[in-house]
Amino acid sequence: MNQPILQPDTNDETITPAMGSLSTQPYKGTRDFYPEDKQRQNYIFGVWRTVVERFGYQEYGAPILEPLEVYTAKSGQELANEQTYTFEDRGGRTVAIRPEMTPSISRMVAARRQELAYPARLYSIANFMRYERPQRGREREFWQLNVDVFGVDNDQADIEIITIADAILKEFGAAETDYQIRINNRTFINDVMTQWLGLDEATTRSMVKLLDRKNKITEADFNDQAFEILNDEAGVAKLQQLVAVTDLSALPEELQSYESLSSLRRVIETLNDRGVGAAGFDMTLMRGLDYYTGTVFEVFDTHPDNNRSLFGGGRYDGLVGLFGAEPISAVGTAPGSSMIENFLEVRGLFPAFAPTAVAYIIVIDEQYQAANELATTLRTAGVSVEIDITGRKVDKQIKTAFKKQIPYMIFVGENESTTGEYTLKNTTNDDGQTLNLEQLVEALSK
Amino acid sequence: MNQPILQPDTNDETITPAMGSLSTQPYKGTRDFYPEDKQRQNYIFGVWRTVVERFGYQEYGAPILEPLEVYTAKSGQELANEQTYTFEDRGGRTVAIRPEMTPSISRMVAARRQELAYPARLYSIANFMRYERPQRGREREFWQLNVDVFGVDNDQADIEIITIADAILKEFGAAETDYQIRINNRTFINDVMTQWLGLDEATTRSMVKLLDRKNKITEADFNDQAFEILNDEAGVAKLQQLVAVTDLSALPEELQSYESLSSLRRVIETLNDRGVGAAGFDMTLMRGLDYYTGTVFEVFDTHPDNNRSLFGGGRYDGLVGLFGAEPISAVGTAPGSSMIENFLEVRGLFPAFAPTAVAYIIVIDEQYQAANELATTLRTAGVSVEIDITGRKVDKQIKTAFKKQIPYMIFVGENESTTGEYTLKNTTNDDGQTLNLEQLVEALSK
Numbered sequence: 001m002n003q004p005i006l007q008p009d010t011n012d013e014t015i016t017p018a019m020g021s022l023s024t025q026p027y028k029g030t031r032d033f034y035p036e037d038k039q040r041q042n043y044i045f046g047v048w049r050t051v052v053e054r055f056g057y058q059e060y061g062a063p064i065l066e067p068l069e070v071y072t073a074k075s076g077q078e079l080a081n082e083q084t085y086t087f088e089d090r091g092g093r094t095v096a097i098r099p100e101m102t103p104s105i106s107r108m109v110a111a112r113r114q115e116l117a118y119p120a121r122l123y124s125i126a127n128f129m130r131y132e133r134p135q136r137g138r139e140r141e142f143w144q145l146n147v148d149v150f151g152v153d154n155d156q157a158d159i160e161i162i163t164i165a166d167a168i169l170k171e172f173g174a175a176e177t178d179y180q181i182r183i184n185n186r187t188f189i190n191d192v193m194t195q196w197l198g199l200d201e202a203t204t205r206s207m208v209k210l211l212d213r214k215n216k217i218t219e220a221d222f223n224d225q226a227f228e229i230l231n232d233e234a235g236v237a238k239l240q241q242l243v244a245v246t247d248l249s250a251l252p253e254e255l256q257s258y259e260s261l262s263s264l265r266r267v268i269e270t271l272n273d274r275g276v277g278a279a280g281f282d283m284t285l286m287r288g289l290d291y292y293t294g295t296v297f298e299v300f301d302t303h304p305d306n307n308r309s310l311f312g313g314g315r316y317d318g319l320v321g322l323f324g325a326e327p328i329s330a331v332g333t334a335p336g337s338s339m340i341e342n343f344l345e346v347r348g349l350f351p352a353f354a355p356t357a358v359a360y361i362i363v364i365d366e367q368y369q370a371a372n373e374l375a376t377t378l379r380t381a382g383v384s385v386e387i388d389i390t391g392r393k394v395d396k397q398i399k400t401a402f403k404k405q406i407p408y409m410i411f412v413g414e415n416e417s418t419t420g421e422y423t424l425k426n427t428t429n430d431d432g433q434t435l436n437l438e439q440l441v442e443a444l445s446k
Numbered sequence: 447m448n449q450p451i452l453q454p455d456t457n458d459e460t461i462t463p464a465m466g467s468l469s470t471q472p473y474k475g476t477r478d479f480y481p482e483d484k485q486r487q488n489y490i491f492g493v494w495r496t497v498v499e500r501f502g503y504q505e506y507g508a509p510i511l512e513p514l515e516v517y518t519a520k521s522g523q524e525l526a527n528e529q530t531y532t533f534e535d536r537g538g539r540t541v542a543i544r545p546e547m548t549p550s551i552s553r554m555v556a557a558r559r560q561e562l563a564y565p566a567r568l569y570s571i572a573n574f575m576r577y578e579r580p581q582r583g584r585e586r587e588f589w590q591l592n593v594d595v596f597g598v599d600n601d602q603a604d605i606e607i608i609t610i611a612d613a614i615l616k617e618f619g620a621a622e623t624d625y626q627i628r629i630n631n632r633t634f635i636n637d638v639m640t641q642w643l644g645l646d647e648a649t650t651r652s653m654v655k656l657l658d659r660k661n662k663i664t665e666a667d668f669n670d671q672a673f674e675i676l677n678d679e680a681g682v683a684k685l686q687q688l689v690a691v692t693d694l695s696a697l698p699e700e701l702q703s704y705e706s707l708s709s710l711r712r713v714i715e716t717l718n719d720r721g722v723g724a725a726g727f728d729m730t731l732m733r734g735l736d737y738y739t740g741t742v743f744e745v746f747d748t749h750p751d752n753n754r755s756l757f758g759g760g761r762y763d764g765l766v767g768l769f770g771a772e773p774i775s776a777v778g779t780a781p782g783s784s785m786i787e788n789f790l791e792v793r794g795l796f797p798a799f800a801p802t803a804v805a806y807i808i809v810i811d812e813q814y815q816a817a818n819e820l821a822t823t824l825r826t827a828g829v830s831v832e833i834d835i836t837g838r839k840v841d842k843q844i845k846t847a848f849k850k851q852i853p854y855m856i857f858v859g860e861n862e863s864t865t866g867e868y869t870l871k872n873t874t875n876d877d878g879q880t881l882n883l884e885q886l887v888e889a890l891s892k
Contacts, residue, residue: 021770022516024557026509027541032554033507035568042505054825056803056832056852059488061479063472063587064510064543064573065531070468085511087533090577095473097510097543108478111470117849119836122481127510127573131536141509156814156835274818324467357502368602372720379500386502389602390565403563406502 029132029140036353041143043351044172044337044344045125048145051168055160057121057147062104064127068094070103073322074291083130097129101146102291102319102332109150109330110323118151118328139338148332150320155263157331158295158315159270165299165313165333166276172340173349179310182282183268183297186314188260189286192242196255197235207239212286214243243283267295291316295331306346311335353405357386358444359424360401364413366391371412374422377437383444402427408444475578475586482799487589489797490618490783490790491571494591497614501606503567503593508550510573514540516549519768520737529576543575547592548737548765548778555596555776556769564597564774585784594778596766601709603777604741604761605716611745611759611779612722618786619795625756628728629714629743632760634706635732638688642701643681653685658732660689689729713741737762741777752792757781799851803832804890805870806847810859812837817858820868823883829890848873854890 026032033041049059071080085097098104101124109116124146134140147164149157162181169179189211193204206229214222226236238252245251248265255261264281271279279297287296294315301310313333321327344350359378363371368389375385386406388397394411401409409425416422422440425432435443472478479487495505514532531543544550547570555562570592580586593610595603608627615625635657639650652675660668672682684698691697694711701707710727717725725743733742740761747756759779767773790796805824809817814835821831832852834843840857847855855871862868868886871878881889 022519022553022768023513024553024769024771026553027511027513028537028539030509030511031507032509032557034554034558035504035506038505038507041507053802053830054828056801056806056830058481058802059484060481061477061484061487063476063478064575065473065476065587067469067473073468085533085535087531089531091474093474107468107470107472108480111478112480117846119832119834119846121832129510141511152835154835154837156833156837160833160835273815274822322468323470325470355502356499356504360502369719382500384499384502386565386567387606388565389598389600389606391600391602400563400565 027140029134031139031141035355039353040341040344040350041337044340045143045145047171048123048125048168048335051171052123052145052147052164054167055121055164057123060105060108060122060124061126062098062101062108062124064098065095066098066104066107068096070107071096071099074103074289074319083132085129085131098126099128099130100289101126101128101144101334102148102289102316105146105148105332106316106319106330107323109328110320110325113320113325113328116150119157120150121148122150123147136342143337144334145337146332146334148330150328150330152331153317153329155267155270155295157329158267159274161313161331161333162267162271162279162295162297163274163276165297165311165335166271166278168335169299169343172344174343174347176277177302178343178347179278179302180300181271181276181279181297182285182300183264183271183279183295184282184285185260185264185267185295186287186292187294188258188264191258191260192255195258196252197230197238199230203229208286211243211284212288214284245283246281248281263294287312287314289316291319293317297333299335301343303343303346306342308339310339310343355405357384357404357406359383359385359408359410360397360404360406360427361385361387362394362397362401362409362411363388363391364394364411364416367413367417370414370417373417374410374412374437374440378441378444381441381445383441410440473586475580477585477587481801485799486787486790486796487783490786491589491591493617494569494571494614494781497617498569498591498593498610500613501567501610503569506551506554506568506570507572508544508547508554508570510544511541512544512550512553514542516553517542517545520549520735520765529578531575531577544572545574545576546735547572547574547590547780548594548735548762551592551594551778552762552765552776553769555774556766556771559766559771559774562596565603566596567594568596569593582788589783590780591783592778592780594776596774596776598777599763599775601713601716601741603775604713605720607759607777607779608713608717608725608741608743609720609722611743611757611781612717612724614781615745615789618790620789620793622723623748624789624793625724625748626746627717627722627725627743628731628746629710629717629725629741630728630731631706631710631713631741632733632738633740634704634710637704637706638701641704642698643676643684645676649675654732657689657730658734660730691729692727694727709740733758733760735762737765739763743779745781747789749789749792752788754785756785756789801851803830803850803852805829805831805854805856806843806850806852806873807831807833808840808843808847808855808857809834809837810840810857810862813859813863816860816863819863820856820858820883820886824887824890827887827891829887856886 068086084099089095127141127143129141193199193207210225226239230236268279268281285298292314296314298312299310301308315331317327317329361371361375371387375387378385409427411423420436421434423432424435530545535541573587573589575587639645639653656671672685676682714725714727731744738760742760744758745756747754761777763773763775807817807821817833821833824831857869866882867880869878870881
């Protein structure tokens with residue numbers, strides 16, 4: 001009964017439906033979630049919700065469409081232009097299906113900046129679309145938790161958000177060795193580029209992009225491209241020295257006095273002190289989006305078969321201000337359900353599938369009135385019950401109960417409705433008992 | 447703190463944001479859900495979920511985008527062409543943001559028709575878009591529960607779906623006098639039109655459209671338009687006789703022998719027998735969508751200030767077959783959250799707003815380490831806790847606790863962390879107690 005996690009990409013034009021009929025395939029890059037898959041997704045949503053609510057975060061919702069300019073302003077060119085589903089509506093407005101939540105929640109905070117109580121702790125679980133080549137763990141439609149704290153301009157907010165990222169993975173049953181939380185700081189990156197390497201703004205941008213790609217290219221390519229940007233062997237040597245560092249205290253002496261490094265150090269040390277052992281420094285951690293202004297972080301899966309970035313986040317103090325309001329500090333993170341699904345899948349951390357119904361009522365001789373009365377009694381007692389209303393023979397109904405993996409069957413015919421005695425059968429071990437109504441309710445409502 | 451339920455329609459082009467900045471308004475016809483509103487929506491979602499799961503329905507998910515032809519095939523021209531958000535993707539496919547779920551779930555059932563166990567009981571809670579003039583209870587983006595049973599070709603399925611519609615309203619605390627469930631049957635409608643009124647296919651279609659509009663136009667307009675279609679005074683008289691009937695036994699003698707009427711009668715009588723007192727016959731009940739083939743029903747609010755259709759449903763046996771599969775019987779219903787929101791609002795049936803956090807930790811002299819240790823202990827015990835991490839003066843932090851409406855405050859400073867004794871204050875009645883850690887956990891985890 002287990003469904004494959006990822007739908008094979010069979011829904012392109014090479015597969016044509018039967019003559020004149022519509023295709024049964026979902027739109028390219030999107031998934032149908034049958035109950036088994038949806039239950040896994042709901043499990044992920046449930047863990048997210050449990051963890052963020054423990055920290056007092058409150059849920060909000062935002063529209064699936066936003067004016068395109070909300071994204072072009074600050075999200076980075078690739079995301080805003082190449083990856084969004086953009087179109088003109090019937091009123092001539094250019095709109096986008098949201099590819100991320102950060103601009104929407106920033107807009108919402110800006111709109112109610114006077115009424116909100118700070119720190120404003122907000123979360124949402126929502127669907128998004130990005131126009132990209134579908135691949136494992138990366139679908140065109142995807143679901144994300146967004147968890148953000150607004151109105152705190154000190155490190156405690158950065159620490160809290162990373163603590164939540166860590167708490168989520170632990171709540172899923174992950175061990176600390178299953179992931180790394182790599183942390184950097186945009187201000188520190190900028191200081192290193194401009195003050196230590198002496199780069200101008202354009203060269204800094206190129207260098208940030210190169211560092212962002214470092215783990216995807218070879219050492220030789222990295223060095224070649226670094227030389228192209230810096231045009232200076234000494235600079236390349238300094239850069240190599242820098243990216244090799246994983247412990248802040250091993251950073252070059254001159255950098256140790258940077259104010260921006262103190263903040264980065266405080267965040268990592270406090271996290272380690274508070275039991276977030278997976279948190280550490282990574283000089284190549286840049287994050288793709290343009291709106292980050294301080295701490296940036298990314299969670300990496302350490303599993304050999306799934307060694308990739310799971311999700312990230314950071315501080316983006318400038319975004320709310322784009323909506324005509326005074327700037328409001330913000331830190332957030334956004335795990336996606338597909339990445340988490342792979343993370344749990346490779347480790348066998350998903351709970352087993354269980355159908356909604358606890359009992360399946362097998363109806364003999366179409367005794368629907370009696371079957372419904374019994375079902376109503378059980379439902380009122382909080383027991384989820386399905387009734388077989390197909391009118392098929394009893395053996396076929398029994399087969400259905402097994403196919404649905406429902407734990408119990410109850411047989412209802414004229415005899416049962418007269419005597420008030422019912423046969424309850426366990427579908428997993430074939431145990432049977434004869435019970436009256438009261439006993440039946442008791443047996444199933446535990 | 448209560449937010450208005452419906453956003454005023456202020457987000458059109460007449461309101462321009464501050465010079466050079468982005469608008470804080472959501473896209474026209476969509477809503478931002480701040481925590482108070484989202485909590486109401488979640489309350490609605492929760493009741494839906496509780497009720498359908500009691501009946502053994504299992505949740506699924508489907509993509510937000512579908513190929514346009516999925517809707518043009520059978521949904522009715524207005525919905526497919528005039529009301530959908532349609533655009534061409536970068537691969538040249540014409541796609542639509544889903545305006546409804548029925549075609550998607552029919553497609554999904556067709557795709558797994560062999561693997562599914564019937565009766566297949568499925569539900570989803572999802573967002574949709576329709577391009578329409580925004581009005582009270584009708585927004586461009588909206589949320590719906592879809593609950594459908596597949597593979598049952600007898601009335602028991604129709605009865606179950608209407609029973610669920612009724613159970614949902616009762617679960618919200620509605621009295622049976624708060625709503626009517628008006629029921630008709632597409633086959634019966636067709637029989638009446640063709641056999642009793644002697645109409646051809648085109649005239650039947652016009653007449654069905656007219657009956658569908660009957661409650662929105664005057665008696666005189668109805669009669670005029672009926673005459674235009676029938677071109678026959680005697681036919682108009684027969685029609686008037688027909689639409690006045692609210693009790694099946696009062697229908698004209700000739701109709702009493704129709705097989706299609708037996709089914710309609712059985713559905714209504716069984717519902718009444720099973721305690722669905724609001725169920726009754728309505729000859730003008732048509733439902734706008736082309737795919738219905740048997741029972742159709744609509745739930746109407748009886749409140750004088752909100753007298754309108756809340757939601758509807760019916761049998762659509764032909765839709766799965768459009769996807770190249772053998773036909774599979776289907777019955778479903780789809781309440782929307784905005785309509786339900788108005789229904790609950792006019793009757794004061796919403797629970798009061800409650801923030802996520804039970805306690806707010808006021809931090810004295812930036813004792814964040816101690817505050818976090820306390821918070822971790824409480825969170826581990828299942829108590830949702832927010833910490834004030836702003837570094838502001840204590841009185842400002844206290845004001846925030848009140849503004850957030852959090853029931854308790856806990857004060858943490860050096861003294862508390864040394865003695866292990868904490869002051870717990872009730873924000874609603876100003877009661878205060880001094881408690882040690884164990885007592886604190888006990889006081890808050892009840």
